[in-house]
Amino acid sequence: MSSDYPGNPGYDVHALSGAYAVDALDDLERAAFERHLAECPECRAEVASLREAAGTLAETTAVEPPAALRDRVLAGIATTRPLPPEAPAPVSLASRRPRRRVNLLVAAAAAVLAVGGGAVLWQQPWQESSQAPSAVEAVLSAADAKRSSLDFDGGARATLVHSDSVGRAVLVTEKMPPPPPGKVYQVWLDQPGKGMVSAGLMPVREDQRVLLAGDAATATAAGITVEPEGGSDKPTSDPIALFDFGRKA
Amino acid sequence: MDHIRPVGAGAPSPEEGAPGAGPEPSDLAELLRLSARGDEQAFARLYDATAARVFGLAVRVVRDPAQAEEVTQEAFLEIWRTASRFAPDKGSPLGWLLTITHRKAVDRVRSAEAATRRDATYHEQNQPVEHDSTAEAAHASLEAHRVRGALAALTEVQREAVGLAYLGGYTHTEVATMLDLPVGTAKTRIRDGLIRLRDAMGVGS
Ligand SMILES: [Zn+2]
Numbered sequence: 001m002s003s004d005y006p007g008n009p010g011y012d013v014h015a016l017s018g019a020y021a022v023d024a025l026d027d028l029e030r031a032a033f034e035r036h037l038a039e040c041p042e043c044r045a046e047v048a049s050l051r052e053a054a055g056t057l058a059e060t061t062a063v064e065p066p067a068a069l070r071d072r073v074l075a076g077i078a079t080t081r082p083l084p085p086e087a088p089a090p091v092s093l094a095s096r097r098p099r100r101r102v103n104l105l106v107a108a109a110a111a112v113l114a115v116g117g118g119a120v121l122w123q124q125p126w127q128e129s130s131q132a133p134s135a136v137e138a139v140l141s142a143a144d145a146k147r148s149s150l151d152f153d154g155g156a157r158a159t160l161v162h163s164d165s166v167g168r169a170v171l172v173t174e175k176m177p178p179p180p181p182g183k184v185y186q187v188w189l190d191q192p193g194k195g196m197v198s199a200g201l202m203p204v205r206e207d208q209r210v211l212l213a214g215d216a217a218t219a220t221a222a223g224i225t226v227e228p229e230g231g232s233d234k235p236t237s238d239p240i241a242l243f244d245f246g247r248k249a
Numbered sequence: 250m251d252h253i254r255p256v257g258a259g260a261p262s263p264e265e266g267a268p269g270a271g272p273e274p275s276d277l278a279e280l281l282r283l284s285a286r287g288d289e290q291a292f293a294r295l296y297d298a299t300a301a302r303v304f305g306l307a308v309r310v311v312r313d314p315a316q317a318e319e320v321t322q323e324a325f326l327e328i329w330r331t332a333s334r335f336a337p338d339k340g341s342p343l344g345w346l347l348t349i350t351h352r353k354a355v356d357r358v359r360s361a362e363a364a365t366r367r368d369a370t371y372h373e374q375n376q377p378v379e380h381d382s383t384a385e386a387a388h389a390s391l392e393a394h395r396v397r398g399a400l401a402a403l404t405e406v407q408r409e410a411v412g413l414a415y416l417g418g419y420t421h422t423e424v425a426t427m428l429d430l431p432v433g434t435a436k437t438r439i440r441d442g443l444i445r446l447r448d449a450m451g452v453g454s
Contacts, residue, residue, distance in 0.1 A: 018439040018444070019436040024421045055347040060393045074292070137326070
């Protein structure tokens with residue numbers, strides 16, 4: 001776009017703090033700045049203070065919402081479980097295995113992915129929760145929802161929740177670092193007879209809940225791999241995380 | 250300055266000395282703490298204390314009231330779900346709520362279809378802010394008055410850049426184009442403007 005872009009000489013990443021604080025960076029810049037934030041306490045402090053400053057502008061735009069919205073919000077929370085605090089972080093594992101700790105960008109020995117043969121159709125990119133809140137909520141609040149979590153070095157966590165009754169799976173990530181430059185995280189469902197089928201690309205954001213494309217009721221596992229930008233038709237690297245749905249027993 | 254008219258719009262009518270004006274930040278923190286334990290009544294009070302600012306911000310960014318309601322609902326659900334992750338040492342409860350709201354509102358307008366709609370309505374904005382006559386509303390208008398005063402500390406181009414980025418939901422690249430600025434200049438104006446606003450409001454440092 002211009003010389004003022006990540007990777008070009010003279011690019012000052014610190015100067016993005018203000019635009020980052022008001023969500024005014026594009027995805028590429030945001031990923032670059034979040035990598036920088038991880039190692040720059042000054043920028044972290046500045047972003048926090050500038051977010052406070054920006055928030056004061058909301059005083060000038062206040063509008064009372066319709067009363068019906070209050071009812072919908074309160075009905076929504078009544079069926080949603082608050083997350084536990086991060087520190088003790090109790091995690092209920094669907095398969096009762098101990099939590100595995102893997103290095104995020106190095107293929108974990110524990111996570112061996114069997115890639116089945118067969119043509120794989122490109123699936124739609126996965127939907128973000130903001131576009132499909134009802135399906136995400138349906139999975140998370142389903143009576144038969146099963147969860148398993150993986151912790152990564154550096155404090156990131158990925159939790160896979162699937163519900164056979166809803167037939168969908170949701171990936172919840174916390175503190176997920178951005179993928180390496182030129183790479184994306186891609187999510188897969190292991191479908192009997194088809195192998196790993198793409199369930200979408202992961203948007204670059206630390207904390208999110210995303211609905212996986214594809215039928216989770218037939219899948220036997222879900223995995224995350226690091227793929228070249230744009231994604232792949234089938235996994236080209238070992239998974240950084242693999243969630244077994246525990247159907248083989 | 251037309252771009253940022255909504256910031257200065259509406260007659261500020263500070264009602265001095267309104268008793269019991271608005272919940273203190275510490276109260277919001279307490280309500281968040283209780284919400285994290287699943288206390289729905291505490292969350293309802295949190296909603297009542299903040300919904301006008303959350304919804305107003307969503308409306309201002311996405312423009313379409315129906316979509317703003319969806320954004321507001323998503324934001325509050327996220328706030329409920331992640332209340333235990335609020336870190337009081339990193340910012341105010343309200344700042345945290347609005348950060349979540351803003352992110353969701355921006356996600357919404359950056360989807361291609363929403364962008365089309367938004368461009369069409371960009372110049373026909375100006376939704377008057379109506380407050381009812383509760384103590385909270387009086388508090389809110391006082392705060393709004395303070396913010397408008399603080400915005401005077403910004404240069405015009407800083408004010409426009411901050412307004413387009415935060416209230417308009419535009420990227421700094423888009424802001425640069427809209428204000429005829431070199432790309433690198435817009436992000437600097439946004440940052441400098443926010444720093445001045447922060448210092449004038451005495452928040453977050
Ligand atoms: Zn920095």
